[in-house]
Amino acid sequence: MKLTRVSLAPFYVMVVWVFLASCVSCQRPHVVKIGAIFAFDSVIGKAAKPAIEAAVSDVNADPRILNGTELKLIIRDNNCSVFLDSISVFQVIAEEVVAIIGPSSSSIAHMIGEVANGLRVPLVSFAATDPTLSSLQFPYFLRTTPSDSSQMAAIANLTDFYGWKEVIAIYVDDDYGRNGIAALDDELDKKSAKISCKLPLPVGFDENNITVALNSSKLRNTRVYVVHLSPDPRLRIFKVAQKLGMMTSNHVWFATDWLSVTLESFSAKDQVLLNSIQGVLGLRQHIPDSSRKKELLFRWRNMHKKGSIDSPLNVYGLRAYDTVWAVAYGLDKFINDQNNVTFSFNHKLIDMKASKMQIGKLKVFEGGAFLRKEILQANFTGLAGQVHFDASERNIVNAGYDILNIDQMRVRTVGYWSKDFGLSVSPPETLRRKKYSFSLLDQRLQTVIWPGGETEKPRGWVVANNEKPLKIGVPYRVSFVDFVTENKSSHEIVGYCIDVFMEAQKHVPYDVPYSFELFGDGHFNPSYNELVNMVYNGELFAGDQNGYGGLLQLPLTSCLTYEHLGPVEEELDYIREGPSDPIVAPGCMVVAPNCTVVVSDDTVEEQNCTKVALDPLVVGVTHIMAMVEGQTAPSSLLWPAGQR
Incomplete structure (x- = not known):
């Protein structure tokens, strides 16, 4: 039997090739x-x-x-330039980086986010807080800092806690500012509150821009301000407000975390x-x-003494430190799972023939989706607390906020806010250990x-500026002149109804600018129906959402003279079904011989409409419903004296 010699060389070659390939993989x-891209010289x-x-x-x-x-x-x-950043991002990506840390600006993050999507490079920011960056538009954007949605929920909780229903928002007019305030609007709506006025400032605003904005807010009745800016070492917004007399007890000022970051950067001087x-x-x-946080602070102080750094450590410095570790943990897991760090050319970029920008040389990170997944699964204790991502929005799970209060030359912590426990005087981690029930x-x-x-606590609102006084319609009659008329010699408006109004005004705890407007020619008695229609049409009332309407809305549902009197139930039915659009305000008075309406202060804390007993000669029924921004105050029926 003859044996055939078979060569095993091809088999050995294949084994060696498989072995080498596995070793390489x-x-x-x-x-x-x-990579890392951000503004070095910012706070x-x-x-x-x-x-x-x-x-x-x-x-x-x-x-x-x-x-x-x-x-x-x-x-x-x-x-801090979107234009320069567009160049920097391509320079960094050309180095075949597997992830980019930064930027610190939300506006710049929008631009880099699109590039990161195209080249599949995870973009992990420690300071870009615009809530819209969590949208599905930016799947490769992650952040190790809370979204502004969190701190806007805290601001809304604070305003609700103190009972204020309207705020004025001051913000920088870019993606960070606009979208942050949009989040505040949403959170206030959940508390039945609202932003009554938005005051945007240019990105490169100066003190003149601030002055114009703050002066315009004086025409509003709201005195609760929410300031959402970028860190400003000169604190210009408050410097100007102080010059304008707006840092007094009549005002309330809330600041998002830009202020605390600014204060942390302050030197002794x-x-x-x-x-x-x-x-x-x-x-x-x-x-x-x-x-670990104390260890880094100790190292930081030593570096500061040696002159290698010139800025104190702030919360975003801690977040930046943790960001590097989050990427490192994700990368370690990525490599341990036998993934290769490889890049490939994108044929669409090569076909662009953009030789000057050398875009064709940019490569796609083939393992970008896997690395992104591994980073999102990071779960460790960093210097700024627990680093754990909400996979749906790719934000770090927020630990909450300290509530700071500036008292003279001190910065005091007066409480804490967290999503789980709301406002408290104990830190969230203490409440969790105690298994506190919210x-x-x-x-x-x-x-x-x-x-x-x-x-x-400040009231949070004032009667609007004297430039828009409350107009009070006064019928210029030829009969019943003892009730109200014009003095022929002095041209002053006088009479019983005026005396009642003046006396009632003494009990209102704020100034009510007003003016009397004569209605009629003094030769014939004017039509009361026409007078009420003028109130309805706003001709005799200056109360609008820019003036009084935001404080207290009082729909005038009925003003009846003796001619309209009938069974009480009929009148009440008419009142309930009557028109509700005409608005009067605190201190407003519709003056007529047969119908006197006086409305005094009715705040959230004191919902007690003043009842005025009328002279027996004044026969009428007046019904006022007082509504204070989402609450219905007790109503008062003003009956003729002795007939209650």
Whole structure:
């Protein structure tokens, strides 16, 4: 039997090829690049840059993570410019980075987010808080800081806690400002409150822009302000408000977390600026104390003494540090799962022939979707607290906010806000350990010092500026002149009804600008129906949403003279079904011999319409329904004296 010799060479070649291929696929890369893009010279950037560099150094020194792989940082300064950032992002991505940390600006994040989508590079921001960045439009955008939706919920909770139903919003007119205030509008709506006026400021606003905006707000009755700006070391908004006399006890000022970040950046010589923000309430991201946080603060102080850094560490510096670790943990898991760090050309970019920008050289990160998934699954305790993402919106799960109150030269923490527990005087982590059961009735804060140094809660509104006085219609009659008429010599409006009005006005705890408007020619008795129609049409009443209407809306449902008197039930039915559009305001009075209406102050705290006993000669029925922004005050029927 003859044996045939078979060559095993092809088999051995195949085995060696499979072995080498498997070795290549499992081999850990020696170096992996990550990018970082933000404004170095901003309040946030001054703390973020050294924090990111320290985090990269710490990751590389820790053998428990990325063992055998070095993390290399490619960092660029965008100088707070969308134009310059559009160049920087391509420069960074051309270095074949697997993730980008930043930016610190929401407007810039919108632009980079589109690039990150196209090249499948996860974009992880530590400071871009615009809520719309969580939309499905930006699947590769993640953030290790809370969305502004969270702090706007806290602001809405504060306004509701103190009983204010309207606020004036002041914000920078960009994606960050507009979308943040839109979130505030949504949160206030849940509390049956609203933004009565929006005052946008240009991106590069100056003190003149602020002055114009604040002066325009004086024509409104609302005195509760919510300020949503970028960090401003000069605190210009409050400096101008102080000059305009708007930091007094009649005003309420809320600031989102831009103020706390600004204050954290202050040096000792800057503390004098606290005088301009007496009584302001602000938010600060709640950061639990930890040994790791204290260690970094100790290192930070040493670097500051050596002159290697010139800015204090703030909350966004802590967030930036944690962001590097979140990317590192995701990358470690990505590599351990035997994924390769590989890039490929996009043929559509090559076909663009954009030689000057060299767009054709940009590569798509093939493992971008997998790395994004691994980062979203990160769950560790960082310097700023627990780092854990809400997978649906790709935001970090928010720990809550500290409620800050500026009292003279001190910044006091008067309470805390969290989604789970609302407002409390104990930190959220303490309440969780105690397994605290949340109730709206348990919400409380420590004593707040308001503008002007007062501890009593401000009313939050005033009667609008004298430029829009309350117009009071006065019938110019030829009979019953003792009730109301014009003095022929002095041309003053006098009479019994005027005396009642003047006396009632003394009990109103604020100034009511008004003017008497004669109705009729004095030769014939005017038509009361026409007078009421003029009130209905707004000809004799200056109360609108810019003036009195936001304070107290009083639909005049019926004004009846002796000619209209009938069975009480009939009149009440007429009143209930009558028109409700005509509006009068606090202190308003419709003056007529047979019908006198006096309305005094009716705030949220004191809902007691004043009842005025009329002279027996005045025969009439008047019914007023008082409605205070979502609440119905007790109504008062004014009957002829002795007939109640």
